[in-house]
Amino acid sequence: MMPIMDACSSSAVVVDRLVKRYKSTTAVDGISFRLASGSITGLLGGNGAGKTTTIAMIMGLVTPTSGSVTVLGVDMPRARYQVLHRMNFESPYVDLPMRLTVRQNLTIFAQLYAVADVAARIAELADEFGLVELLDRPTGRLSAGQKTRVALAKSLINRPELLLLDEPTASLDPDAADWVRARLERYREECGATILLASHNMNEVERLCERVIILKNGRIDDDDSPERLLARYGRETLEEVYLDVARGRQKEIAR
Amino acid sequence: MADAAFRGYERAMIEIMSACVQMRFSFRRVGAMVRRYWYLLSSSWPRVLDLVYWPTVQMLMWGFLQLYVSQNAGFFARASGVFIGSVLLWDILFRGQLGFSISFLEEMYARNLCNIMMSPLRPTEFIAALTIMSLVRLSIGMIPVSLLAIAFFGFNLWSLGFALAAFFANLILTSWSVGIFVAGLLLRNGLGAESMAWTIMFLFLPLTCVYYPVAVLPGWLQHVAWLLPPTYVFEGMRALLIDHVFRGDLMIEALAFNLLLFALAAIAFAMLLRSAREHGTLLQTGE
Numbered sequence: 262m263m264p265i266m267d268a269c270s271s272s273a274v275v276v277d278r279l280v281k282r283y284k285s286t287t288a289v290d291g292i293s294f295r296l297a298s299g300s301i302t303g304l305l306g307g308n309g310a311g312k313t314t315t316i317a318m319i320m321g322l323v324t325p326t327s328g329s330v331t332v333l334g335v336d337m338p339r340a341r342y343q344v345l346h347r348m349n350f351e352s353p354y355v356d357l358p359m360r361l362t363v364r365q366n367l368t369i370f371a372q373l374y375a376v377a378d379v380a381a382r383i384a385e386l387a388d389e390f391g392l393v394e395l396l397d398r399p400t401g402r403l404s405a406g407q408k409t410r411v412a413l414a415k416s417l418i419n420r421p422e423l424l425l426l427d428e429p430t431a432s433l434d435p436d437a438a439d440w441v442r443a444r445l446e447r448y449r450e451e452c453g454a455t456i457l458l459a460s461h462n463m464n465e466v467e468r469l470c471e472r473v474i475i476l477k478n479g480r481i482d483d484d485d486s487p488e489r490l491l492a493r494y495g496r497e498t499l500e501e502v503y504l505d506v507a508r509g510r511q512k513e514i515a516r
Numbered sequence: 517m518a519d520a521a522f523r524g525y526e527r528a529m530i531e532i533m534s535a536c537v538q539m540r541f542s543f544r545r546v547g548a549m550v551r552r553y554w555y556l557l558s559s560s561w562p563r564v565l566d567l568v569y570w571p572t573v574q575m576l577m578w579g580f581l582q583l584y585v586s587q588n589a590g591f592f593a594r595a596s597g598v599f600i601g602s603v604l605l606w607d608i609l610f611r612g613q614l615g616f617s618i619s620f621l622e623e624m625y626a627r628n629l630c631n632i633m634m635s636p637l638r639p640t641e642f643i644a645a646l647t648i649m650s651l652v653r654l655s656i657g658m659i660p661v662s663l664l665a666i667a668f669f670g671f672n673l674w675s676l677g678f679a680l681a682a683f684f685a686n687l688i689l690t691s692w693s694v695g696i697f698v699a700g701l702l703l704r705n706g707l708g709a710e711s712m713a714w715t716i717m718f719l720f721l722p723l724t725c726v727y728y729p730v731a732v733l734p735g736w737l738q739h740v741a742w743l744l745p746p747t748y749v750f751e752g753m754r755a756l757l758i759d760h761v762f763r764g765d766l767m768i769e770a771l772a773f774n775l776l777l778f779a780l781a782a783i784a785f786a787m788l789l790r791s792a793r794e795h796g797t798l799l800q801t802g803e
């Protein structure tokens with residue numbers, strides 16, 4: 262067992278007894294977890310399981326009803342401005358301004374995140390994400406795959422230590438999705454960033470994540486590595502494990 | 517009820533103080549947001565046309581009306597330029613707020629608000645960028661229209677000199693206060709509150725006595741009118757154009773009410789932003 266202080270100092274995110282209630286609905290119901298620095302963790306769960314609310318509380322966009330969130334040693338949302346420049350976020354449900362060109366969008370976010378050499382960073386990301394030809398095109402005229410690449414480039418513009426991704430490959434074809442996953446793996450290897458990934462794509466979670474947190478009705482139903490979950494549930498794929506959890510069969514299996 | 521409102525106010529004040537403590541105001545971030553809106557404006561000719569079109573129509577309509585009545589009534593012959601002056605100053609108030617609110621709405625239309633709200637951009641920097649854009653949009657709309665007023669009716673708004681500066685400063689301050697309040701409503705209620713952005717200023721139209729003196733209002737309503745800073749500006753404008761007297765006292769009173777209004781708008785914005793974070797509405801920027 263890791264001593265408490267060590268565990269805190271090596272955790273990029275500490276979520277402690279986190280609760281979020283909206284009037285009579287409890288979106289998140291007392292969850293606790295820590296994300297080790299440099300880890301990739303998948304947040305799984307059906308619609309309404311509390312994934313997006315949890316991520317929003319980690320980002321400081323939603324105030325918890327009770328409990329606490331600490332990001333890179335900083336209390337959220339109270340002291341969010343001390344840490345927002347060290348994290349970033351990507352979701353297919355949040356767009357970049359469509360009329361602006363890719364270069365204009367990346368320039369604006371580079372300046373918001375106080376990136377030192379904006380032009381060099383944009384050139385680097387354009388090269389890495391295959392955006393060189395697209396830089397001066399309006400973002401709204403790109404295909405879904407190209408837009409995702411731009412959104413990912415935006416999310417890495419400040420070389421974040423914590424990257425929050427909400428279904429990063431939703432609506433992408435398998436080839437584009439695989440390409441995105443490879444880039445995320447590479448980013449983690451190169452920068453040692455911590456990545457929290459909410460997804461419905463089990464293959465993605467199985468490939469990328471060393472840990473999976475399964476949420477159901479705002480609570481953590483299971484939390485383990487993909488290998489141990491497969492072994493424990495006696496299943497071949499994470500999708501089967503997920504279905505066991507979603508349909509309440511895990512207790513049967515545990516017996 | 518009153519207790520809950522006080523607790524809300526108290527928390528908003530803590531939020532403002534906490535923001536001040538954490539505040540390291542960055543002109544670079546303000547510049548980034550101004551650049552973002554400038555890119556949008558300069559890439560879209562309908563957006564630019566819209567800034568000039570309606571103020572021009574208004575100015576022409578009121579200008580010709582003034583021309584007609586001045587030929588038929590002794591008072592209006594003496595009060596040359598009052599209607600055009602009123603409509604131009606009203607447009608500073610109305611367009612100033614719209615310029616602020618539309619820039620904010622662009623983030624919601626673009627589904628970009630979430631990206632902005634989780635970036636290091638502070639609310640104070642966001643508001644600063646919106647005020648700059650309000651000035652930019654107002655300049656694009658009003659400078660050509662004020663020149664057209666000279667060409668069509670011989671009314672030179674610029675000849676008001678220092679008085680114009682005092683009128684402008686007071687009107688733009690009011691427009692920003694209303695813009696800040698509307699931005700708070702939009703954060704809290706999403707695009708469901710969009711119509712407020714377009715219509716809230718029309719409440720000021722009858723109450724601030726844009727086209728007629730305050731004395732026209734019933735006694736009890738005059739008390740309400742004198743609580744609104746633009747009332748002092750429009751009375752001041754009439755004093756200048758009809759009696760040729762600059763009423764500095766009215767401008768100072770307008771400034772005092774403006775500072776109060778701005779403080780109230782900032783508190784309301786902080787309360788609405790805090791409420792938006794509590795209710796999770798920053799994630800849902802749709803209806």
